[in-house]
Amino acid sequence: MKCRRVDAEWTLPARDDFSAARDDFSAARDDFSAARDDFSAARDDFSAARDDFSSARDDFSAARGRLQLSQGRLQLSQGRLQLSQGRLQRSQGRLQPARTLQPARDDFSQHAARDDFSAARDDFSAARDDFSSARDDFSAARDDFSSARDDFSAARDDFSAARDDFSAARDDFSAARDDFSAARDDFSAARDDFSAARDA
Structure with a gap:
């Protein structure tokens, strides 16, 4: 009876150590599972x-390309507008003398002057139509450029936001990886303590 008491006195701390190690092992296992998740x-x-x-970067590149294309179209249409405006001014200058030409003395000169006036008037009409078309094309190119510029700005903002999100997610991933490593080490240590307490 006395020996059993002595054994009980000696085994009670070991049992407590085993229970504590088991609890630590369970807690470390739970922490490890949570860190893994x-x-x-x-x-x-x-x-x-x-x-x-990656998607935002591709959109940004596409928007930049569209902006460059629309800028080129705007420059071309602006050049066409200037050329057609010059043609309009030249045909208008040609039309003015033909309109104010004095009546000719003979029929041949009169017919020639009238034909010249008709030709100048037709050229003026064609130049005016070409100028109107060039002006409309310039307006469309300007609107397209404005739209492309807005898309470029939006894509640039999306790219910046996605880059920031990527950096934040990378930092979170690194922190979670470190927590996972620490929890794994704690789990290994608690498992060793549990094994030692069980063997004792």
Whole structure:
């Protein structure tokens, strides 16, 4: 009876150590599982942010290309507008003398003057139509350039936001990876303590 008491006195602390080690092991296991889940979630967020960043970068490149094309179209239409405006002025200058020409003395000169006036008037009408077309094309190119510029600005902002999200997700992923490593080490240490307490 006395020996059993002595054994009980000696085994009671060991039993308490075993219970404490078991509790620590369970807590470390739970922490390890939670850290593993956090790591998986952070990894998924990182992958999603990386995909968003790539997509925003592609959109930004496309918007920049469209802006450059529309800028080139704007310059071309502006050049056409200037050329047609010059043609309009020249045909208008040609039309004015033909309109104010004095009546000719013979029929041949009179017919020639009338034909010249008709030709100048037709050229003026064609130049005026060409100028109107060039002006409309310039207006359309200007609107397209404005739209492309707005798209470029929006894509640039989206790219910046996606880049920031990517950086934040990368930092979260690194932090979750460190937490996972620490929880894994704690789990290993608690498992060793549990094994030692069980063997004791």
